[in-house]
Amino acid sequence: MKIRAAAMRTAAGMVCVGLVWWAQLPGQAAPEDGKRWYKGNLHTHTTHSDGDSTAMEVAAWYKGNRYQFLVLTDHNYLTEVEGLNQAHAAQERFLLIPGEEVTDSHKGKPVHVNGVALSKLVMPAGGATLEATIQGNVSAIAAAGGLPSVNHPNFVWAFGSKELLQIQGASLFEVYNGHPGVNNEGGGGYESLDEMWDALLTAGKRWHGIAVDDAHHFKALGKQYSNPGRGWVMVRAGRLEAGAITAAIRTGDFYSSTGVELVSVETIAGGMRLEIKPANPLKYRTHFIGKGGQVLKTVTDLKAEYAFTGGDGYVRARVEASNGDKAWTQPVWK
Ligand SMILES: [Zn+2]
Ligand SMILES: [Zn+2]
Known part of the structure; x- marks a missing residue:
């Protein structure tokens, strides 16, 4: 390196x-x-809301840890990134993309929707129902030129696929969030985030899944803190520029990871294939997942491929490493 x-x-x-x-x-x-992978985090806090470090310090952490881009998403606060980008001499090195965590609630249930590449601050929209509150914020972000991303559905067990199925104009949600209080795996009758994703995809909703840090704590480290470096996206783009990165995320040209690195992930005629970059001494298992969350095929080699057979609607892959790290590809549609 x-x-x-x-x-x-x-x-x-x-x-x-x-x-x-x-x-x-x-x-x-x-x-x-001419495209390459860019590593980025789409959800991070600073002292502009409830984070423990300034925007400059937070940007320095990500840059120092070999990320190429970062979205600062403070609660109901849009950080001006122009000065930070100049400070980091951004071109092809490190890029800050403007963002905000639009932070709303309905009857005690948090409704947090990130806006990526926003042109202006978006205030919480409110709504008569939980679904209307999610929808109102998604629509407000889209109206402000941003890419809406629905955050941590299982935080305070706020909502699940039943609510998400009713949302229009959004196609991005967190399949992994590194904050210790967000219940990624579900339980007690609540869906895991992977199960929510499959419920959406099975219904024909073409949503993409991101992994994020939701980092707040850069000074105190430990399992009970929301530290950086836990979840990220690898975006395939032609250049490190907000428009190119956001467009690639919008179209699903990325994968999400908590540690597994892929050499490639490709849509091929009649299916998809990927290759894992091995890290000794880890071993890997790739599950190809389709309709209803069914595991269609499991591969234990570094190269894995899936070919559609009759009746498949979509296929996506989740790569699991022997240390618990994962990577999630975006779905490919038949
Ligand atoms: Zn949140
Ligand atoms: Zn957050």
């Missing part, structure tokens, strides 16, 4: 940086379409 860091410091331009980046992944061909 030293070579790459040095090359990036020369600011020698995208092509050079891209070549160096790809040269470091053994066995991996250079991207023919």
Whole structure:
């Protein structure tokens, strides 16, 4: 990684940086379409709301830990990122994309919807019902030019697929959130976030799943804190620029991870395939998941492929490492 860091410091331009980046992944061909992977976190707090560190400190953490982009999403606060981007000499090194966690509630149930690449501050919309509250905030974010993302449904067991199925104009939700209080796995009759996703996909709703930190604590570290580095997205884009990154997320050209790195993930004629970048001594299991959350195929090799058979609606992959780390690909539709 030293070579790459040095090359990036020369600011020698995208092509050079891209070549160096790809040269470091053994066995991996250079991207023919000029696109590469960018690592980013879409959900983070600062002292502008309930985080313990300033926007500058938070950006420095992510940049120092080899992320390429970051969305600061404080509660009902839109951080001005222009100055931060200038401070970090952003071009092809590190990019801040404006964001906000629009923070609302209905009868004690939190309704938090992130707006990515917002053009202006969005105030909570409220609503007569839980569904109307989610919808109102999704619509307000879209109206402000942002990409809406529905956050941590199981936080305070607020809502599930029943409510999400009624939402229009959103196609992004958190399949993993690193905050200790958000109940990703469900239980006690509540769906896991993976189960919610499959309920949406099974109904034909083409939603994408992101993994995020929801980091608040950069100074105190431990399981009980919401620390950075737990969940991220790897976005395939032609350049490190807000429009290109947001467009790739919007179309599902990314995967989500809590530690598993993929060399490639591709839609192929009649299915999908992926390749895992191994980290010793870990072993891997790839589940291809379809309608109703059914596991269609499980592969234990580093290269895994699924071909549609009759009747499939979608397939997505969840890669599980032997240490509990995961990666989630976006669904491919037949
Ligand atoms: Zn939240
Ligand atoms: Zn948050």
